[in-house]
Amino acid sequence: MDFAFDARTEELRARLLAFMDEHVYPAEAVAEEQRAALDSPWQTPPVVEELKAEARRQGLWNLFLPDAEYGAGLTNLQYAPLAEITGRSPQLAPTVTNCAAPDTGNMEVLAQFGNEQQKKQWLEPLLAGEIRSAFAMTEPEVASSDATNITTRIERDGDEYVVTGRKWYISGAMNPDCRIFIVMGKTDPDGADIRRQQSMVLVPRDTPGVTVRRAMRVFGYEDHFHGGHAEVVFDRARVPVTNLIGEEGGGFAIAQARLGPGRIHHCMRLIGMAERAIELMCRRAVSRTAFGKPLARQGVVQNWIADARVTVEQLRLLVLKTAWLMDTVGNRGAHTEIQAIKIATPRAVVAILDRAIQLHGAGGVSQDFPLAELYAAARTLMLADGPDEVHQRSLARRELKKYL
Template identity: 60%
Template sequence: MDFEMSPKARDLCDRLEAFMDAHVYPNEPVYQQQLKDMGASVEDWENWGGVPIIEELKVKARADGLWNLFLPESRRGGGLTNLEYAPLCEIMGRAPWSAEIFNCSAPDTGNMETLERYGTEAQKKEWMEPLLAGEIRSCFSMTEPDVASSDARNISLTIIRDGDEYVINGRKWWTSGSGDSRCKLFIVMGKSDPDGADPYRQQSMILVPRDTPGLTIKRMIPVFGFSDAPHGHGEIIYDNVRVPVSNILLGEGRGFEIAQGRLGPGRIHHCMRMIGQAEVALEKMCKRVVDRHPFGKPLSDQGVVREWIAQSRIMIDQARLLTLNAADRMDKVGNKEARKEIGMIKVVAPNMAAQVIDWAIQAHGAAGISSDFGLSYAYARARAIRLADGPDEVHANQIARLELKKYLNR
């Protein structure tokens, strides 16, 4: 197993790091002020849209060839493998708002990958091309408030064919990205065959334009009090929403198949972004404990603080190696065969990040729970990722089942 970067990936990493140093980190205050000017509370979500500094930096990133870096082995994207893209994702993860600058932000990445793998040429032309150009944004509508969505077989929204159309009825929430006025496409998962014998063939995915009659965005849901503007996490009502039959993805009953193909790379991206956030938290912790001198000596002399730092370094590197291994497995054997490795990182990386950020908060004292150092937001994100794309317990259960399988079948 060799995780040495390819020359192509190394060159992109160097250029991406230089771009972050020159344009992203210095503009953090600008971004925060522009977000505030837009109205960053959940009550203001109808005013959300592109942040000017991001739009300005998109032009620079595209001109520098730092655009659409994801999409493994695609003529439309960066043509990178998952293993090559992973360190780039970590670098972008250091500033949570930066991925959009390079057109590499969720859920657009997962949605573009879905269209690339499973969409028709007409669907790609209508939706994927403007997404790749950064002209529009998109969201993924899967989780529901009225059922235990950790078991996707419970999803109750219906997608029922009526002649040349599908009629969609149901309620979703945590539809991430739906708050942005530039979000023009909803990829919706629901049941097209609710009474089908095979519970894994009842579901389908369908493309729904934002302006379709009957689609109502009820509200944006805050995450630990943060709005996640201008992205947002919406509660969506689908009331007799009608779309053409041609909007179905891959065909009826293929929803689970698409979900597995979509969520695998997304989990790699989540984990690498979490590693980037953990690295930033460790850096902030180290700087803080060297500068602070309670009781006549620097905090860095305290044994407990040194333990936090040592454990943080160990845990970050462990999570990175595990994630690179999962990316490598995906490249070699595909998402389905690498599902155990993907499940492992999805448990490990967010838990690791939450712990490292928690120690960094503690090292900052009361300042750590303010918004001044970005740690409270980083912690909220890390904690939320333990639920996104499936909770820890679901992944752990799958890991255990796959591990036990070789013993139960003897």
């Protein structure tokens, strides 16, 4: 076994770490101040565009996309430590390097399944960071953890599809730069194969019948820099049949192809969030005194920090192993490990953030530290891309199958 990163990864890590220190961390407070002064909280602060230009200039752009024709051409194993670094500032760093969800998954879908016209019209401006996008799958009226429950209809009418349905927690949809939705719905609701009933179509935001109704909050946070999480209504919205992605009945398979990399990207960034929490814990522990001695000398605080370090090291190794498997045997071959990290990482990072909040006292739940917002994001990932229990059920069935 060789645990060292290769030369290209090390070189990109050095550049990205310097970019974070010199540009991203100092811009966090600036971005908040600028956003507060804008006409709408959903507008992009000017400093974000400045950071995007600098990231492109430094070649820290589209690092997530393994297809060298469109992205940096990195393997999952090469990208993992870079995503971890951007996870330390999840509100800014993924966006300014054009590596933010849901755009990443949407670009992967278009690169893998889109036709030439779709790539020209939507993939190219997404790759350039000129527009944003959203992925409309989750619905409020059904248990969306089972994608076969989706009720949104995509009905063929001559040369058009008519899209009707209600979605919510559609990430990125509040951003005014969000120009395109990838919508999952049923083209064949009565089909014998429940995994061939769904299809995906491209629906431009300005299509008549599309209404972005409201922003959904997560523990009170609207997640402005991410573009929010919206409730979106499609009321007989019509698009050309050429907006179909792939083939009719292929939506479920495309969703699975999209969610595999998305799950590991989230876990990579979560490790960065945990590292940021540990750093804040240590700084707080050595700077505060209680009951006659520094917090850093309190046994319970030392236990929290030690446990957090052990946990992060374990998670990182599991995520790197998963990335390596995805590169060597494909997403199907790494299915068990993808599910394992999806279960383990958010749960563990939530626990680390909870301890960090406790150590910061009232400051931990305030807006003066990033911990509360990081907690909200990490806790959401126990639901996003499939709730933990769904992955536990599937993983357990795979394990039991060996004995049945």
